[in-house]
Amino acid sequence: MNKPVPLLCACLLGVGTLMSSLPVLSKDAAVAATDIHVSPQLQAAVASSSRTPANVVRDAYRHPAQTLAFFGLQPQQTVIEITPGGGWYAEILAPYLRESGQYVAAVVDPTALPAGGGRDYQQRSRDGLAKKFAEAPALFDRATEVAYNPAAPVLGKPGSADVVLTFRNVHNWRSSNQAEGLFRAFFDVLKPGGVLGVVEHRAKADVPADDKSGYVGQAQVIAMAEAAGFKLDASSEVNANPRDTKDHPNGVWTLPPSNNHDAADAAKYKAIGESDRMTLRFVKV
Template sequence: RHPAQTLAFFGLDAGQTVIEITPGGGWYSEILAPALKGDGQLVGAIVNAGAVEDERARGYYERSNQGLRDKLAGNADVYGGMTLVEFDTGSPNFGESGSADLVLTFRNVHNWTGNGYDEAMFNGFFDVLKSGGVLGVVEHRAAEGTSAEDSAKSGYLTESYVIGLAEKAGFQLAEKSEINANPADTKDHANGVWTLPPVLRVPEGEDKAKYEAIGESDRMTLKFVKP
């Protein structure tokens, strides 16, 4: 996942206010929290589970949020400076307008697209960032020309679709990087991106080692700026 190169590309600096969107198990938080402790501020934005109508999804977010809270509470030396803010997916608000230097999202956009609130999320990012602030996006990359329907099923999105979302919200594309590219990913797996590590949802009868050898998905790495 090349975190050092990825965060350097996005312009991470120790004095910034950084919002990490849906940190999940805190893989990146474990790197960001120590880097920002003291001079900066790390905010983890998590879904308000109580506002989620679908029972299965609500249960998932409840478990995920509690797991992250437990992780933070269990290691104050690392996470002591990190705060959490809940947002509603229908009208996401990530903090005071113009308060953040950097918003980061890793492998999340396909979930928002699949559930119909991707535009609302990007509008929320634009609102919370300062003028000149950066939105950093890492996402599973589909081949250009892949339909939205196929993308939703596979977990991959085209670069042009993600760039379009950001530009519609008001962002300007500053730079692209191939830091997280994986040319070995054929993107035609039976269970979509989840066939590959780290999930490894391998179809019955197939060789797991084949997918482990491919590695994690081919990913776009996009840097946007709020004018």
């Protein structure tokens, strides 16, 4: 795990099979949470006792079973998760894909960054994920890693992935002028008919690229994906939170789980919960 690992071959779904797993929808169709079917195999992965208990608590806000089902996830697919962080979703995805598919963790290559805090942060993140994988081989022994340069990202061989997933990352890419290149990299690595699944903190409206709130306008995310060649297939409100007023003193980090607020306001922000989030499914056509 100390060096980029090439994407491994796996049993892949054909394009027709991939597309048939998704409901037929009109452009910009919204899918109700009650209309999302979660397979027993996916539900079992989410309900597994191998998951970190503190991570399970956040299911109430992240809705992993419904979110992954909405993205059309199948156990035979090659799935690339962009910057998995501490491995919250990896705990579900790697075991779910272990037998028939392939889980790929796409991490920032620290050596591609200038010396300093940014490089150190990415190295700690990469090392932490590698440690997590090494300590639980029964879950992660078949997971692979690809390290990318955020200034010129390459996530694997063109057309090699069925699904690319990103959770709450777009605001960081916009503020560092990396979003355009990353969305192009997503498009390039996906096979025709492949799915890009995006979950992101949702602003009330468009925000400047240098906005520090952590929120992004939904129309802005759609525009970035479409500029890279994707078509918006559907949206879901499964991760919506109408209690989030989005006007917090420390942006999205005011809310759980960061809780960057005065101790006196703990009850207020606990009552709000985690951020309001868009959930968007794009297709490479």
